[in-house]
Amino acid sequence: MVLSLYESIANLFRFNPHALPVMFFGLLALCFGLFVFMKNPASVINRRFFYFCLSIAFWLLPTSLGYLSVSETQAAWLFRIDNTSVLFISISVYRFVRAFLGLPSDWKDGLGYLAAVMVSALVLFTDTVVIGVREMSWGPYPAWGFGSVLPLTLFFAYMMGSFLLLFRALNRMEDEAQKNQAKYILIGYGIAYTGSVDYLGAFGFDVYPFGFLSIGLFFLIIGFAIIQHHLMEIEIVVRRATVFAGLFGFVYGTFALLTVLGQEYFEKSLGWPGWASLLPPILVITAVAKPLESYLTELTERYLFQQKYDYRELLKLFTGEVLTLLDVDQVMQNTASALDNIIKLELCAIYLRDSGDSGPFMLKAAQSSREALPAQMDPTHPLAAYLSNTHQPLRMSDQHRTDTLLEGARDFMKSLRGAICLPLVSRYRLIGFILLGTKKSGQTFTEGDVEVLVTLARTVAIAMTNAQLFSQVSAMQAEAAQKEKMAVIGTLSSGINHEICNPLGIIRGQCEVFLLNFKEGLYDGWPEKKVIEQAVTIFNKVIKETDRATAITKRLSTFAKPSKVFRPEAIEVVSEVREVMDILGHGLRVDNIRFAIELPEGFPKINCDRKQFQEVVFNILRNAAQSIGSSGLITVRAEVSGAGARILISDNGCGIPAEKIGKIFDPFFTTKDPGKGTGLGLFIVKQVVERNLGTISVASETGKGTTFTLTFPLAEGQMSAASQTVYSGADRVKVS
Amino acid sequence: MSATLPLLLTIDDEEEFTAFVKGYFELRGFRIETAPDGGTGIAIAQRERPDIALVDMKMPGKHGDEVFRELRGMYPDLPVIMITASEGFGKTRQRMQDLGAYACFDKPIQSIKELEKTVREAIGR
Numbered sequence: 001m002v003l004s005l006y007e008s009i010a011n012l013f014r015f016n017p018h019a020l021p022v023m024f025f026g027l028l029a030l031c032f033g034l035f036v037f038m039k040n041p042a043s044v045i046n047r048r049f050f051y052f053c054l055s056i057a058f059w060l061l062p063t064s065l066g067y068l069s070v071s072e073t074q075a076a077w078l079f080r081i082d083n084t085s086v087l088f089i090s091i092s093v094y095r096f097v098r099a100f101l102g103l104p105s106d107w108k109d110g111l112g113y114l115a116a117v118m119v120s121a122l123v124l125f126t127d128t129v130v131i132g133v134r135e136m137s138w139g140p141y142p143a144w145g146f147g148s149v150l151p152l153t154l155f156f157a158y159m160m161g162s163f164l165l166l167f168r169a170l171n172r173m174e175d176e177a178q179k180n181q182a183k184y185i186l187i188g189y190g191i192a193y194t195g196s197v198d199y200l201g202a203f204g205f206d207v208y209p210f211g212f213l214s215i216g217l218f219f220l221i222i223g224f225a226i227i228q229h230h231l232m233e234i235e236i237v238v239r240r241a242t243v244f245a246g247l248f249g250f251v252y253g254t255f256a257l258l259t260v261l262g263q264e265y266f267e268k269s270l271g272w273p274g275w276a277s278l279l280p281p282i283l284v285i286t287a288v289a290k291p292l293e294s295y296l297t298e299l300t301e302r303y304l305f306q307q308k309y310d311y312r313e314l315l316k317l318f319t320g321e322v323l324t325l326l327d328v329d330q331v332m333q334n335t336a337s338a339l340d341n342i343i344k345l346e347l348c349a350i351y352l353r354d355s356g357d358s359g360p361f362m363l364k365a366a367q368s369s370r371e372a373l374p375a376q377m378d379p380t381h382p383l384a385a386y387l388s389n390t391h392q393p394l395r396m397s398d399q400h401r402t403d404t405l406l407e408g409a410r411d412f413m414k415s416l417r418g419a420i421c422l423p424l425v426s427r428y429r430l431i432g433f434i435l436l437g438t439k440k441s442g443q444t445f446t447e448g449d450v451e452v453l454v455t456l457a458r459t460v461a462i463a464m465t466n467a468q469l470f471s472q473v474s475a476m477q478a479e480a481a482q483k484e485k486m487a488v489i490g491t492l493s494s495g496i497n498h499e500i501c502n503p504l505g506i507i508r509g510q511c512e513v514f515l516l517n518f519k520e521g522l523y524d525g526w527p528e529k530k531v532i533e534q535a536v537t538i539f540n541k542v543i544k545e546t547d548r549a550t551a552i553t554k555r556l557s558t559f560a561k562p563s564k565v566f567r568p569e570a571i572e573v574v575s576e577v578r579e580v581m582d583i584l585g586h587g588l589r590v591d592n593i594r595f596a597i598e599l600p601e602g603f604p605k606i607n608c609d610r611k612q613f614q615e616v617v618f619n620i621l622r623n624a625a626q627s628i629g630s631s632g633l634i635t636v637r638a639e640v641s642g643a644g645a646r647i648l649i650s651d652n653g654c655g656i657p658a659e660k661i662g663k664i665f666d667p668f669f670t671t672k673d674p675g676k677g678t679g680l681g682l683f684i685v686k687q688v689v690e691r692n693l694g695t696i697s698v699a700s701e702t703g704k705g706t707t708f709t710l711t712f713p714l715a716e717g718q719m720s721a722a723s724q725t726v727y728s729g730a731d732r733v734k735v736s
Numbered sequence: 737m738s739a740t741l742p743l744l745l746t747i748d749d750e751e752e753f754t755a756f757v758k759g760y761f762e763l764r765g766f767r768i769e770t771a772p773d774g775g776t777g778i779a780i781a782q783r784e785r786p787d788i789a790l791v792d793m794k795m796p797g798k799h800g801d802e803v804f805r806e807l808r809g810m811y812p813d814l815p816v817i818m819i820t821a822s823e824g825f826g827k828t829r830q831r832m833q834d835l836g837a838y839a840c841f842d843k844p845i846q847s848i849k850e851l852e853k854t855v856r857e858a859i860g861r
Contacts, residue, residue: 501843501844502750502752502753502843502844503752504844505753505843505844505845506752506753506756506844508844509756509760509844509845509848510756510759512847512848513756513759513760513848516760516848516849517760517763522763522764541752545752
């Protein structure tokens with residue numbers, strides 16, 4: 001059956017190499033048109049371009065079959081079909097141009113189609129147009145008679161009509177992008193119409209019909225316009241069509257060539273049946289097609305879509321740098337700068353909503369003159385409203401969508417010579433937008449550009465959200481740190497009141513008493529010496545209490561003053577712990593908390609920042625006192641361990657539950673009732689200890705107590721002394 | 737009320753304060769007994785009934801309000817003046833007045849004359 005089909009085809013058609021390119025471009029036109037149509041069937045421009053491609057296909061494909069025809073009758077019919085299609089070419093071009101220019105259909109469209117149908121009937125069913133078939137140097141070709149005046153008139157009338165429309169519109173156009181598009185359409189169709197030279201052969205002139213080449217050039221120009229100037233939203237179509245064209249050309253050419261060679265070798269030399277000549281091309285095509293597709297795809301990307309490589313750098317920059325920034329202003333400045341440097345824009349501005357969901361959008365960064373840009377936009381501003389409603393980018397070159405919300409936004413963009421506006425969306429709400437002007441190169445933003453820019457906008461939105469969250473967290477941390485400071489001050493206040501106010505009260509009281517006694521005559525009758533002794537006693541008390549108040553004031557002031565310089569030095573554990581005890585001491589005594597320091601004689605010094613060590617001990621002792629409540633014992637012990645000193649602070653308080661002990665050094669974690677603790681005390685302690693190259697650990701049992709173990713490195717020169725001294729229980733110093 | 741000099745019992749862990757009170761009131765016709773803590777103060781009160789007591793709120797060992805309750809348990813009509821630091825004093829003052837303290841004074845004492853006047857009013861002299 002296959003054989004009989006092959007034989008039937010062989011009886012109807014013969015091989016003619018001139019048919020190959022014609023058929024190729026015919027199929028190319030058909031596929032290109034189909035891709036364009038399927039990309040956006042609702043678009044008028046896409047539909048009319050498809051009709052044009054269809055009419056090209058129905059011109060070239062029958063022509064190629066005509067070249068291959070064995071019989072003159074068959075060839076004549078095929079040429080009649082192709083001539084009929086030619087009539088519809090110029091009408092479809094005319095309608096495409098009108099759609100591109102935004103002009104509605106009018107009576108000329110209807111007239112054109114009617115005329116085309118009538119003339120088609122003349123071509124198909126009479127011998128007035130195609131009067132026969134000539135054998136030219138390239139194969140069979142239609143011969144035209146006097147009736148050809150009608151199709152020629154119709155063809156050229158609508159061709160001139162299209163060019164006139166484009167010329168007039170080009171002079172009136174203000175938008176650069178649309179002007180570029182119009183120019184390419186004009187050039188493309190101008191070149192396509194040079195294919196009209198094919199008519200010469202119909203009148204007997206031996207001029208090779210290279211119309212198919214003009215069509216090929218046309219598709220190249222239109223393809224370029226689509227890529228560079230966003231003629232239609234089918235950049236991906238061009239990409240695929242290019243790959244398809246390359247693949248098709250390879251398959252077709254390989255098949256044809258190897259079939260011919262196969263015929264010569266397998267049939268004539270080896271005497272094999274005709275179908276055997278199909279085997280070599282099938283094998284070659286199967287093996288090479290897939291690798292060839294990948295190669296063509298890469299080639300297309302590299303040479304047709306070179307901008308993709310620039311955008312790759314932009315994407316790398318954004319994901320590597322911008323996304324990691326934690327300062328909102330920096331994110332915006334870096335974004336505007338990067339976009340302008342890489343894409344080279346007339347305008348780049350970023351607006352951001354400061355807070356909430358209903359606040360205005362403020363201008364935060366701009367890479368052009370700020371005077372033209374509004375400092376802020378309310379949510380009711382047309383551009384802001386459009387972006388809030390749609391969360392979609394707004395492109396000035398997108399002429400083919402119409403809605404009222406869009407119109408106001410586009411008018412505003414036009415006033416700024418903006419080209420595209422990208423929304424910044426985070427958690428389903430609009431947080432800002434990036435306004436981009438035209439490229440300095442004059443190129444429009446293509447589909448590929450927009451894809452990359454939308455991805456960038458998403459990255460920027462993430463970066464901004466991160467930065468905003470970070471600043472909120474930082475503010476919360478600062479607030480919590482401030483609360484922690486106040487909590488420390490609260491702990492100190494008992495000591496402040498007692499240690500300072502009491503001495504002052506005694507000073508005042510003693511002076512007041514002496515004066516009252518003197519005024520009330522209670523010293524009358526006293527010997528002068530005794531009065532003077534009384535005065536001396538009082539003065540001595542005043543001096544003593546003044547010194548006491550001064551000492552505690554200095555101690556508290558030194559303790560509370562923030563340390564600006566980190567200065568590790570050799571410090572005595574006992575004296576530093578005692579210093580802290582003096583500050584906390586009164587509060588502990590009042591709460592019946594006893595305190596004991598158990599330290600070996602001559603315990604080596606540790607290397608630590610003095611103030612920070614006191615802060616650590618203060619925090620841990622404070623926590624211990626709070627866990628005890630009233631009546632208990634806090635013990636501070638120390639021992640040498642390897643190259644460091646281990647300091648253990650134990651209490652017999654309520655202990656820490658096992659399930660919470662792993663979290664006590666986490667920030668904002670507290671075991672106290674809500675509002676009672678900031679959760680930062682031990683977090684800060686751990687950071688301070690580690691900063692001093694120490695470690696901290698905790699062991700605790702609920703109801704029994706807690707022990708914090710601090711290790712610090714020994715001070716220089718202390719290690720050898722420590723290793724040479726043996727400590728026993730008798731050496732321990734107990735201080736309480 | 738004693739026929740002899742009235743006995744003023746001062747219970748405060750601040751040695752300087754008790755010395756100051758003693759120095760003032762002894763010159764003005766009072767006998768002064770001082771105690772550094774609540775336990776000692778209660779023991780002194782058991783030995784001899786004071787005419788009036790000055791009790792510090794915050795002391796190691798027994799706190800002032802516990803000492804107050806024990807004194808009033810022993811001598812229900814004993815006037816007791818509470819002395820305390822001013823932080824949180826508003827609530828403390830209210831609480832002690834609710835318990836029956838004769839008066840409450842802040843430490844450091846702003847006016848020793850005012851304290852003397854209150855003491856004399858409390859013991860009726």
